[in-house]
Amino acid sequence: MLQFKVIKNDASSSARLGQLVLTHGVVDTPVFMPVGTQATVKTLTPDELYEMNTKIILGNTYHLYLRPGEDLIEKAGGLHSFMNWQNNMLTDSGGFQVFSLSKLRKITDEGVYFNSHIDGSKHFLTPEKVMDIQQKLGADIAMCFDECSPYPCSYEEAAAAVRRTTHWAGRCQAVHCREDQALFGIVQGNVFPDLREKSAFDLVEMDFPGYAIGGLSVGESKEEMYHILDLTHTLLPPAKPRYLMGVGAPEDLLEGVRRGVDMFDCVLPTRLARHGTAYTRRGKITIKNAAFTADFTPLDTDCSCYVCQNYSRAYLRHLFKAGEILALRLLSYHNVYFLARLMENIREAIREGDLTGFYHRFLRDYQVN
Amino acid sequence: MLQFKVIKNDASSSARLGQLVLTHGVVDTPVFMPVGTQATVKTLTPDELYEMNTKIILGNTYHLYLRPGEDLIEKAGGLHSFMNWQNNMLTDSGGFQVFSLSKLRKITDEGVYFNSHIDGSKHFLTPEKVMDIQQKLGADIAMCFDECSPYPCSYEEAAAAVRRTTHWAGRCQAVHCREDQALFGIVQGNVFPDLREKSAFDLVEMDFPGYAIGGLSVGESKEEMYHILDLTHTLLPPAKPRYLMGVGAPEDLLEGVRRGVDMFDCVLPTRLARHGTAYTRRGKITIKNAAFTADFTPLDTDCSCYVCQNYSRAYLRHLFKAGEILALRLLSYHNVYFLARLMENIREAIREGDLTGFYHRFLRDYQVN
Numbered sequence: 001m002l003q004f005k006v007i008k009n010d011a012s013s014s015a016r017l018g019q020l021v022l023t024h025g026v027v028d029t030p031v032f033m034p035v036g037t038q039a040t041v042k043t044l045t046p047d048e049l050y051e052m053n054t055k056i057i058l059g060n061t062y063h064l065y066l067r068p069g070e071d072l073i074e075k076a077g078g079l080h081s082f083m084n085w086q087n088n089m090l091t092d093s094g095g096f097q098v099f100s101l102s103k104l105r106k107i108t109d110e111g112v113y114f115n116s117h118i119d120g121s122k123h124f125l126t127p128e129k130v131m132d133i134q135q136k137l138g139a140d141i142a143m144c145f146d147e148c149s150p151y152p153c154s155y156e157e158a159a160a161a162v163r164r165t166t167h168w169a170g171r172c173q174a175v176h177c178r179e180d181q182a183l184f185g186i187v188q189g190n191v192f193p194d195l196r197e198k199s200a201f202d203l204v205e206m207d208f209p210g211y212a213i214g215g216l217s218v219g220e221s222k223e224e225m226y227h228i229l230d231l232t233h234t235l236l237p238p239a240k241p242r243y244l245m246g247v248g249a250p251e252d253l254l255e256g257v258r259r260g261v262d263m264f265d266c267v268l269p270t271r272l273a274r275h276g277t278a279y280t281r282r283g284k285i286t287i288k289n290a291a292f293t294a295d296f297t298p299l300d301t302d303c304s305c306y307v308c309q310n311y312s313r314a315y316l317r318h319l320f321k322a323g324e325i326l327a328l329r330l331l332s333y334h335n336v337y338f339l340a341r342l343m344e345n346i347r348e349a350i351r352e353g354d355l356t357g358f359y360h361r362f363l364r365d366y367q368v369n
Numbered sequence: 370m371l372q373f374k375v376i377k378n379d380a381s382s383s384a385r386l387g388q389l390v391l392t393h394g395v396v397d398t399p400v401f402m403p404v405g406t407q408a409t410v411k412t413l414t415p416d417e418l419y420e421m422n423t424k425i426i427l428g429n430t431y432h433l434y435l436r437p438g439e440d441l442i443e444k445a446g447g448l449h450s451f452m453n454w455q456n457n458m459l460t461d462s463g464g465f466q467v468f469s470l471s472k473l474r475k476i477t478d479e480g481v482y483f484n485s486h487i488d489g490s491k492h493f494l495t496p497e498k499v500m501d502i503q504q505k506l507g508a509d510i511a512m513c514f515d516e517c518s519p520y521p522c523s524y525e526e527a528a529a530a531v532r533r534t535t536h537w538a539g540r541c542q543a544v545h546c547r548e549d550q551a552l553f554g555i556v557q558g559n560v561f562p563d564l565r566e567k568s569a570f571d572l573v574e575m576d577f578p579g580y581a582i583g584g585l586s587v588g589e590s591k592e593e594m595y596h597i598l599d600l601t602h603t604l605l606p607p608a609k610p611r612y613l614m615g616v617g618a619p620e621d622l623l624e625g626v627r628r629g630v631d632m633f634d635c636v637l638p639t640r641l642a643r644h645g646t647a648y649t650r651r652g653k654i655t656i657k658n659a660a661f662t663a664d665f666t667p668l669d670t671d672c673s674c675y676v677c678q679n680y681s682r683a684y685l686r687h688l689f690k691a692g693e694i695l696a697l698r699l700l701s702y703h704n705v706y707f708l709a710r711l712m713e714n715i716r717e718a719i720r721e722g723d724l725t726g727f728y729h730r731f732l733r734d735y736q737v738n
Contacts, residue, residue, distance in 0.1 A: 040695045072662065296445055314441065315451055
């Protein structure tokens with residue numbers, strides 16, 4: 001099931017405040033969805049995510065299909081039950097991962113032959129198989145199997161991927177039957193405006209309950225990405241949620257929201273954390289830096305998260321230098337919280353008609369690097 | 370400060386129920402103290418330890434001296450404040466670590482020359498220096514600098530270590546001056562009864578507020594260890610707490626308590642966890658085992674910890690196989706909780722005059738391996 005309601009449209013941009021009702025509850029949009037690739041948002045427990053008011057997280061179909069397998073997860077009662085997650089989930093289709101992680105062997109109109117990145121074993125995924133997997137995982141939102149063309153790529157290559165993605169979307173729709181799970185289409189087209197138009201047009205015809213914008217943040221410049229977003233959101237029905245896949249830098253969340261995006265996901269906050277980088281209102285900091293050796297202030301003096309209320313930069317730096325797992329936990333917690341709070345501030349700014357003001361204030365202080 | 374009160378002596382063994390009052394609150398004994406080597410009990414937050422009712426943890430002087438250094442920790446307001454720990458702490462003296470971890474260069478009556486296990490840098494620790502470090506760290510209990518002879522070793526070697534340990538204990542006592550910190554003496558003597566007697570006699574003369582039994586669980590058989598404990602506890606004043614260093618296997622906790630030990634510490638619960646091993650009432654299990662692939666029961670059906678209430682063996686196995694940090698967290702939490710609950714059960718059994726019954730019931734079910 002899926003209901004989407006636009007509560008308020010921003011006057012000075014394409015941003016909108018919305019509410020998405022899914023099987024496991026209400027999600028206020030725009031929303032950032034933390035990624036739980038292997039049935040865990042890395043280093044964190046579900047309870048910690050609830051503390052941050054997280055209403056929806058991702059799981060990765062490609063990873064979970066390879067390990068532990070969708071049949072085991074189905075036997076556990078589905079992904080929610082397997083990982084002890086009580087709010088909403090979205091599973092991606094594995095399309096992006098097959099192309100970016102696996103050793104790709106062959107793409108045909110029928111499906112994709114590839115070798116597992118874990119053990120090299122041979123696999124064949126079709127739209128029907130991907131639907132079967134996602135229905136066994138049982139997330140609240142499933143995604144159509146898509147072909148994500150690389151960047152850079154030729155127009156012909158990108159066009160072929162769009163044609164195949166549309167064809168596969170039809171096959172996904174034909175076999176998808178879980179009523180407690182909404183199926184989203186994915187707009188492809190690389191950086192070619194007419195391909196984005198073609199892709200969006202054909203998918204909108206098919207009347208999905210929501211649409212993703214795929215194939216961005218894969219190597220193109222930010223300007224190219226924003227340019228494609230400028231176009232693409234105008235091609236999608238205003239009454240349906242729009243999800244920009246794989247994008248999560250704070251500045252991109254702001255730019256995406258202003259271009260009509262309702263949902264985002266990205267591994268960045270947890271991945272950066274594991275490399276010792278923390279978000280702050282002034283920009284990112286690298287906790288290993290000697291400058292923080294005797295810095296007894298929190299990561300971000302402006303932050304009210306558990307980590308900033310209880311631990312100093314000096315302590316976190318020590319943990320990180322000493323190779324302690326607690327460092328990875330605490331930085332991950334802070335970074336996911338930071339994005340959750342940013343989205344909360346964005347929603348509040350839209351509600352109060354001050355998104356442009358918030359946007360300028362945020363980017364004045366936040367050093368993009 | 371330290372007050373120790375024996376509340377009840379067990380009728381059928383040397384076990385006693387006690388209460389230890391330290392600067393940061395009351396500790397019920399017998400107690401197991403989780404180890405926070407580098408200013409963190411590995412993978413866990415202080416809040417998680419409070420949830421388990423943990424009243425005292427360890428910090429390691431050797432590690433903290435090398436990184437981040439006692440001066441930084443003093444600047445942070447001491448170890449409690451640095452790591453955000455509000456209950457009691459004990460710091461060991463670094464004696465054991467200097468001998469087991471560092472590249473030892475020379476021992477003289479003056480002190481120990483060694484190379485850091487981190488960067489090979491040269492260091493010289495004396496009893497006075499170790500007292501200075503521990504007073505800067507500011508734990509509630511500090512330990513005298515001792516020489517821990519290896520196992521096996523000659524009588525002469527062990528005798529020399531005892532002589533030096535006693536001599537150093539006097540020097541430690543002479544310079545120790547923090548009134549909010551109690552200083553314990555450490556009985557050495559390897560597996561030689563007359564050396565244990567000599568060591569204990571001389572240290573008891575010096576009237577420390579508590580005594581540790583050091584140099585056990587270093588390679589000798591369990592029978593040898595229990596034998597030395599049988600002797601040593603009779604040499605120590607009944608009105609003072611007795612601490613068996615570095616011992617933490619469930620069966621050894623029970624055997625130690627029956628031989629008059631009040632305090633224990635060990636890295637075992639967290640180290641085993643990071644290697645995928647969990648305690649259960651039936652014995653240890655290795656979560657990686659294929660047998661648990663589709664086992665949707667908790668680690669220990671008899672356990673009321675957060676992990677056993679929320680996660681299945683199948684899920685924990687998946688996390689462990691997938692290399693997820695959450696696996697290490699959850700297993701560590703469970704193992705530390707398991708020992709906390711064991712000690713609680715032991716205290717309750719002494720209180721109710723049923724320690725021998727509990728001992729037999731526990732060891733009937735618990736498969737030692």
